[in-house]
Amino acid sequence: xxxxxxxxxxxxxxxxRSLLTAMGVxxxxxxxxxxxxxxxxxxxxxxTINFTAWEYQPDTIKSLVKSWSGKTGNKVNISFxxxxxxxxxxxxxxxxxxxxxxxxxxxxxxxxxxxxxxxADLRGLPGADKMVAEMFPSARSRFVxxxxxxxxxxxxxxxxxxxxxKKMVAAAGFSSTPNSLQETYDQCxxxxxxGVASPYVAYWVKDFVEEYLxxxxxxxxxxxFDNKGDPIFMDDPKTLEVLEWWxxxxxxxxxxxxxLTDDPGKHTTSIANxxxxxxxxxxxxxxxxxxxxxxxSADIAQAKIVGTGGKTLQMGEVIQMGGKVSGKKKAAAWxxxxxxxxxxxxxxFSTFQKWAASGALCAPxxxxxxxxxxxxxxxxxxxxxxIQDTFQNSSxxxxxxxxxxxxxxxxxxxxxxxxxxxxxxxxxxxxxxLAIACKTAKSGSGL
Amino acid sequence: MKTVxxxxxxxxxxxxxxxxxxxxxxxxxLWILFPIWYTISSSFTEPSKIGVRPTPFWPAxxxxxxxxxxLGIPIRDKDCTPGVDIGNCQTAxxxxxxxxxxxxxxxxxxxxxxxxxxxxxxxxxxAYSLSRYRFVGSNFFLNFTILSRIVPGLVLVAPIFxxxxxxxxxxxxxxLIISYTSFxxxxxxxxxxxxxxxISVDLEEAAALDGAGRILTLRxxxxxVAVPGLIAAGVLVFLESWxxxxxxxxxxxxxxVPPLLAGFLSMQTFNWTLLSAATVIAIIPPVLLTMIFQKYxxxxxxxxxxx
Numbered sequence: 001x002x003x004x005x006x007x008x009x010x011x012x013x014x015x016x017r018s019l020l021t022a023m024g025v026x027x028x029x030x031x032x033x034x035x036x037x038x039x040x041x042x043x044x045x046x047x048t049i050n051f052t053a054w055e056y057q058p059d060t061i062k063s064l065v066k067s068w069s070g071k072t073g074n075k076v077n078i079s080f081x082x083x084x085x086x087x088x089x090x091x092x093x094x095x096x097x098x099x100x101x102x103x104x105x106x107x108x109x110x111x112x113x114x115x116x117x118x119x120a121d122l123r124g125l126p127g128a129d130k131m132v133a134e135m136f137p138s139a140r141s142r143f144v145x146x147x148x149x150x151x152x153x154x155x156x157x158x159x160x161x162x163x164x165x166k167k168m169v170a171a172a173g174f175s176s177t178p179n180s181l182q183e184t185y186d187q188c189x190x191x192x193x194x195g196v197a198s199p200y201v202a203y204w205v206k207d208f209v210e211e212y213l214x215x216x217x218x219x220x221x222x223x224x225f226d227n228k229g230d231p232i233f234m235d236d237p238k239t240l241e242v243l244e245w246w247x248x249x250x251x252x253x254x255x256x257x258x259x260l261t262d263d264p265g266k267h268t269t270s271i272a273n274x275x276x277x278x279x280x281x282x283x284x285x286x287x288x289x290x291x292x293x294x295x296x297s298a299d300i301a302q303a304k305i306v307g308t309g310g311k312t313l314q315m316g317e318v319i320q321m322g323g324k325v326s327g328k329k330k331a332a333a334w335x336x337x338x339x340x341x342x343x344x345x346x347x348x349f350s351t352f353q354k355w356a357a358s359g360a361l362c363a364p365x366x367x368x369x370x371x372x373x374x375x376x377x378x379x380x381x382x383x384x385x386x387i388q389d390t391f392q393n394s395s396x397x398x399x400x401x402x403x404x405x406x407x408x409x410x411x412x413x414x415x416x417x418x419x420x421x422x423x424x425x426x427x428x429x430x431x432x433x434l435a436i437a438c439k440t441a442k443s444g445s446g447l
Numbered sequence: 448m449k450t451v452x453x454x455x456x457x458x459x460x461x462x463x464x465x466x467x468x469x470x471x472x473x474x475x476x477l478w479i480l481f482p483i484w485y486t487i488s489s490s491f492t493e494p495s496k497i498g499v500r501p502t503p504f505w506p507a508x509x510x511x512x513x514x515x516x517x518l519g520i521p522i523r524d525k526d527c528t529p530g531v532d533i534g535n536c537q538t539a540x541x542x543x544x545x546x547x548x549x550x551x552x553x554x555x556x557x558x559x560x561x562x563x564x565x566x567x568x569x570x571x572x573x574a575y576s577l578s579r580y581r582f583v584g585s586n587f588f589l590n591f592t593i594l595s596r597i598v599p600g601l602v603l604v605a606p607i608f609x610x611x612x613x614x615x616x617x618x619x620x621x622x623l624i625i626s627y628t629s630f631x632x633x634x635x636x637x638x639x640x641x642x643x644x645x646i647s648v649d650l651e652e653a654a655a656l657d658g659a660g661r662i663l664t665l666r667x668x669x670x671x672v673a674v675p676g677l678i679a680a681g682v683l684v685f686l687e688s689w690x691x692x693x694x695x696x697x698x699x700x701x702x703x704v705p706p707l708l709a710g711f712l713s714m715q716t717f718n719w720t721l722l723s724a725a726t727v728i729a730i731i732p733p734v735l736l737t738m739i740f741q742k743y744x745x746x747x748x749x750x751x752x753x754x
Contacts, residue, residue: 055701055710079618079700082709085693092697096608098617265717266498273499292495 045073047332050322052090052100054083060358064351068339074332094118099322101333102340110152110318111145112404119320122150125334131342136391138314139364141399146229151402153341156352156361157316158282159390160215160305163289167299168196168277179307181220181245184278188254191277198256199277200249201267204421205260206414211313213413213434214398215280216242218311225400229442234435243420243427250421260418264288272297280305282315283387284360290381302383304390314395316364353377362387408441409434489723490514497719513724519546547707548725555703556732558620559688562627563681566635570680571673573632574639575665579648589640592633600630604697611698622698627688634687635680642676642747643669679747682740689733704729 053061058080065076079100081089087109093099094116105113113119122128128150132140135154143152164177172191178184184200191199204212217224217233220242224233233239249255256262256270264281271279272294279285289300305312319341325333335345342365344350349368355361356368357377368374369388378384400406416433419425425433457465489497491509512522576582577589607629611622646669654664670677692705701707708729711722737744 058710080710081696082701082706082712084709084712085696085706088693089696092604092608095605096612096697098608098612262498263717263719265494265719269495269498272495275500294495297495 045332047329048075048077049329049333049336050077050079050101051336052079052081052093052103054086054104055080056083057358060354064340064354067350068336068344071345072332072335074336076336099324101322101325101329102337103320103322104155105152105318105320107142107152107316107318107402108407108410110142110320111402112407113320114145114149114151114323115404117323119151120323120325120330122153122321122334122337123148125150125330127338127342128334131338134342134367135364136366138391138395139316139397142316142364142397142402143318145402152318152320153337154364155317155319155341156355156359157314157364157391158284158362159314159387159395160211160280160312161283161286161387161390162303162305163271163279163281163286163300164303165271165274165277165296165299166301167296168194168199168274177303177307178309180309181216181242181306184306185245185249185252185254188249188278189252192254196275196277198253198259198270198275200254200280201256201259201262201270201276201278202280203262203264203267204255204417205263206418208414209417210410210413211315212280213417214313214396214401215305216246218313218396218398219306219309220245221310224398227399229400229403231400231435231438234431239431240427243430246417247420247423247427251423260421268292269294271300274299283362283382283390286382287360287379290379302386304386304394311394311396312390314364314391314397316397349374362391364391366392405442405444408444409438412437412441486723486726489720490727492720492723494718494720513720514728517546517548517721517724517728547701548704548728551702551704551707552729552732554620555689555729558623558627558703559685561620561624562631562688563684565624565628566631566684567677567681569628570632570635570639571665571670571677574636575643575669577636577640578643579651592636595633596630596637600693603629604694607694608697618699618702620702623688623691623695623703626694626698627691631684631687635684638680638683638747639673639676642673642679646672675743676747678740678743682736682744685736686733 051065061080062078065078068074069076086104087106090100090103090105099118105119110119114121131153132144132150135143139154139157143150143154145151162177168191169177169187172187172194174187174190178187188199202212214224217239220238222233222236222238222242224231226232250259264285267276267279267281268285268288269292270276272289272292274294274296279289283302286300286302290297319337321330321333321337339345340351342349349363349365349371352361352363352368353371353373354377355363356374360379360382362368366388369384369391375384413434416425416430416437419433420427420430488503488505490513491511492506493508493510493512496506496508514520515522577585603626607626608617611617611625616622616625650668650672651664654668659667689703690705691703692709695701695703696706696709699706701710708722708725711718711725
């Protein structure tokens with residue numbers, strides 16, 4: 001934690017991209033030396049780690065923990081908190097003086113937790129630099145703050161993809177999925193004319209629509225924020241085109257009217273039963289669509305949000321180490337984190353192999369996609385090379401999304417976007433309102 | 448002599464008024480029952496059929512699989528091709544906690560029952576005192592009791608968390624029993640004080656003439672008369688303890704039913720059918736309890752309205 005404070009002043013004027021690149025190079029060259037000279041996991045045997053996770057596949061989590069405990073001789077007490085209410089639960093435990101040693105966190109909270117000293121800066125821990133260096137360059141800034149602090153390790157990563165009905169697209173006379181937002185509208189219109197009442201579904205509820213703002217801005221070729229985290233989307237004329245497109249999709253009935261409140265389960269049912277042709281959401285939702293075994297499940301494939309066009313949003317959540325963990329426990333906690341969010345002691349992505357098999361979740365490492373065990377474990381109906389290409393070449397994490405003030409903007413986004421979709425606002429006013437929401441959140445940052 | 452009572456002919460105005468009352472009542476009943484019907488219907492629906500349009504009144508092919516999964520009973524999936532279409536089929540990891548519903552229901556029952564017992568003992572004495580004695584600050588105490596219901600639990604959770612951490616009671620049933628009692632007590636005191644106010648003082652005066660002291664009078668004379676009020680307060684306290692979410696979320700690791708149910712909504716993966724099945728199972732005890740003691744609840748809550 002002290003190193004975080006020191007580093008802040010030294011690196012404040014360094015360009016973020018240069019810093020991350022330099023870290024990557026430095027990490028790859030120095031990591032073996034550092035890791036051999038610093039504490040090893042063997043020093044940390046016999047420790048008890050308190051691990052807090054949200055309740056996604058609890059049995060998988062237990063088996064991962066059991067496997068690590070068996071290999072290292074350390075004990076792990078797992079505490080599950082439901083995903084709904086996780087932030088409140090974990091913050092209450094932090095404030096109440098019973099923090100976890102290692103815990104899941106939402107990426108948007110990660111820097112805030114380090115600033116608050118609820119989570120540790122991982123710089124200097126053996127292999128931390130190497131972990132960052134091995135990531136896709138596009139993913140690094142989710143885990144590294146502007147001052148160089150390594151705030152977290154990956155829990156999982158995903159990219160927004162377009163799940164689509166091959167037969168419907170072909171029947172409408174298209175040889176490929178849309179390569180731009182405008183083409184998305186055009187294909188939807190044709191498919192609608194062919195009898196599909198609401199061809200496009202997406203999880204546009206208030207709490208989640210902020211992700212789509214970035215999905216569509218990136219698809220439209222807009223860079224939402226500059227390297228300092230200041231909003232610049234409102235000055236880009238393409239932003240207005242994106243917002244016009246978005247409003248038209250809803251107003252012209254390309255989506256169901258209930259799309260502003262529908263949940264992913266309903267969308268999954270909709271596309272799996274042939275009631276929709278396109279479903280934009282994280283790549284792993286294809287698994288739900290196929291496994292739900294609807295009448296059209298077998299016809300659903302995956303494509304980039306705008307094909308050969310712009311980029312898409314890369315998202316993911318993280319694991320962090322408690323800010324008060326020290327000594328041998330810190331070594332054990334870090335070893336656990338490395339196994340969970342990077343590689344195990346044998347250098348394998350053993351945790352991610354398991355997540356790939358059980359949830360089609362990805363890791364932000366190129367090596368993950370080349371791992372034969374991952375390839376074997378990943379659902380066969382998913383195009384892993386397409387997903388890898390999207391991670392590598394066609395996605396952006398929008399680094400501002402992890403900044404401490406960002407949640408304030410996120411909370412405002414839903415109302416502003418829904419106003420646009422419902423026709424209560426126009427694209428220009430929406431862009432301005434979003435920019436104001438950013439600036440307001442930024443000026444009032446803090447817990 | 449047998450008298451024949453002739454029914455008064457219904458006036459047009461009366462017919463209209465009665466129809467309107469019944470229409471409003473019917474709408475209200477539908478409004479109340481719709482979520483319950485939807486939950487029950489969803490619990491028998493295959494995941495791929497949830498949310499289909501038009502919404503069927505009852506699933507065409509009802510299934511018990513959701514209940515089996517929630518209860519941890521293995522299901523046979525005849526369409527599954529292991530390793531090809533749905534990963535590991537029956538052995539595939541569940542997204543949510545299964546096979547925990549019965550355990551957490553037992554935990555909820557233990558917590559709620561203990562809270563009821565503790566709350567009723569303390570609140571009976573407190574409510575009787577407030578009803579029968581005028582002491583310095585009695586009005587303030589009563590008003591403060593009512594006001595304490597207004598304070599949001601969110602504000603109280605942090606100090607309660609620290610208190611329980613110091614006592615090393617976090618993640619134990621006592622963490623919930625202690626915290627729930629703190630906010631069920633005011634509710635029970637208000638209900639019971641109101642009920643005791645309705646009981647004639649003459650009974651106690653007669654007991655006093657026979658030589659009974661206050662405690663004996665309370666035990667032998669007042670409590671038997673106040674049984675409906677005690678039952679009503681007990682049921683309401685039980686329901687409040689059974690359904691409480693936030694304290695259970697923060698103070699324990701999904702020890703009781705509500706956080707377990709919340710765990711069915713995870714990472715944008717909404718397991719509606721499993722959630723519905725778990726909800727149906729989880730509401731059985733409170734529904735039974737309410738049905739059994741319904742008349743006492745209505746009587747006790749209505750007491751004092753005719754003052």
